[in-house]
Amino acid sequence: MTGATFVGMPAFPEAARAALADSQLRHNLAHATGTIRGKRARVVGELDDWEELRTRAAGVKDAALADLETHLLTLEERLTAAGATVHWARDAAEASAVVAQVARAHEVDEVVKVKSMATVEIGLNEALAAEGIAAWETDLAELIVQLGDDLPSHILVPAIHRNRAEIRQIFVDKMAAAGRPAPDDLTEVPSELANAARLHLREKFLRAKVGVSGANFAVAETGTLVVVESEGNGRMCLTLPEVLVSVVGIEKVVPTWAELDTFLQVLPRSSTGERMNPYTSTWSGVTPGDGPQEVHVVLVDNGRTRALADEVGRQALRCIRCSACLNVCPVYERTGGHAYGSVYPGPIGAILNPLLKGVGVDEQVDSLPYASSLCGACYEVCPVKIDIPSVLVDLRAQVVDAHRGGRPSVEAAAMKGAGQTFASSRRLGLAQRLTGLGTGLARRLGLAPAWSSARDLPTAPPESFRAWWRRTDGGRS
């Protein structure tokens, strides 16, 4: 069980400095994010209605969030009618307690898990471990993270910071203590490493009585949960155990079945850069004679209603966790995910963590809105059009206010103004080209104290940062 935790992580600038000093990490990250960027661009380019799909995806999510109570009640009713048991959890502890309760009721000392950010967010593995229940991660990257007693660093590829030699070493050293040992002659060829994971996990899948999942989407009208994956470990966890518990954030709601099609088009293209991911499973409660005959769904708040109440930040709840914004972020590419101190790293993490947790409480969280150069690349790739730069600027104002006892400050007012400039990434791009200000603009407006003081900001360059980034493919050419 992992002993690693994000709790008590240093603030972003400090954590980022350590990451920047790690050249292996930077090499792994640059290679990985560059590869995904290229794949994504190719498959997005195949669709001539991509912009329309983004607008539609954003619109469906906005409508779902605006009327969330109605949709949640429908979801609960449909799930219940389909034989599932619905639970509600205000916070992480309540959500974990439900899962532990189900596991205890079946007297198991282990559960198999399919990758789920929500369960990492609520600290489920640690909560189960405290009750003597082992939670086995079955996604290859999550397995690498778990066996390596490590933390995830990317939404899609949590072990993106590890190269093949490191992964081989982790398998050789750690698999035996967790179950079937790694083959004696294991090399660092990726197909061999994948096969070692297949063998190691197969015995766990075959004997598991309780499976734990998240859900990418929850269709209210039909009570249908959706899990999008690649390896088949998700299908194993969703299908073979007798009991299934799915931990679902309340923002995952899609009102109707027909509206799901938009997300099944934009998610795989944005995420793995494929026309479609290898496996998508959908199920509505219990199917007699097929799969788990006892199905639980835990609907989790844990800060989501706080984000929902924030009129600017609310849009962050549209996020479908594709990770496209991480892969284009110049800050993420250089610091990696750990510096963000959360399961949600990168641009989305820089807004989602403060929105879920609130500002003015934790220095680490308060530093996140500054972990950006406001270049706008994240907004351009986001399949649900979350205007991350504008939310960042608004959150910076909130952080400043929180540190001044809530009094609106001069900086806060300046940021509100800047927020309007940044409200459209096109307008920001235009402003940069016209003024040649780039990052200098942020500095002049006093926008980036914590983050920019941690690095030496150059004087405003003749070419904006964003223009340079695009011209040079992120500094590679």
Next chain:
Amino acid sequence: MAAYGRGSLVSARDEVLRRVREATASATATPPARESREPRPGDVDRFAERVADYKAVVERCGPDEVEARIAAALDGAVAVVPDGLGYAVPGSVPDDGLSATDLDGIDAVVTLARVGVAETGTIVLDHGPGQGRRALSLVPDLHVCVVRADQVVADVPDAVASLDPARPLTWISGPSATSDIELDRVEGVHGPRTLHVLVVG
């Protein structure tokens, strides 16, 4: 609700719903309008090409060749077959309540499909007759899947519109795969490592 979630969790429900209500008091948004449309037939050549792009094996054949092609695809491997397959598979094992461990000892599975999606090269199973329960097409290492040309629709919206969400659905695009090691794609992790698709007609 039966065994779990009593006590304090009952009020968790009310409190989460109250918070949601308060947070959205001033929010309004209209869902984007959609035109309903009838699923359109998909381009079968394109479907076959795109399935092959995922490193699946794809063959086209006529209705009377299917059994021979299945036998050739299995190449002596023992297959489990679901009820209602409609093709003879010599030496196969029927699914009479096999356990997951039993299935793990079987090399292959032969199934039908519900829908094929031309644009993405995806096959969807709704686990009706001839498709078997979900575990069947998951645990054995070779999946031979028979898709009729007239089951192929144009794109994902057409597929979603033609499927029944009350049934469990499995969308399959190639063999299982991972890119978790340095973003190198490896075909074959936990699901069938070989997907062999027969497109009939």
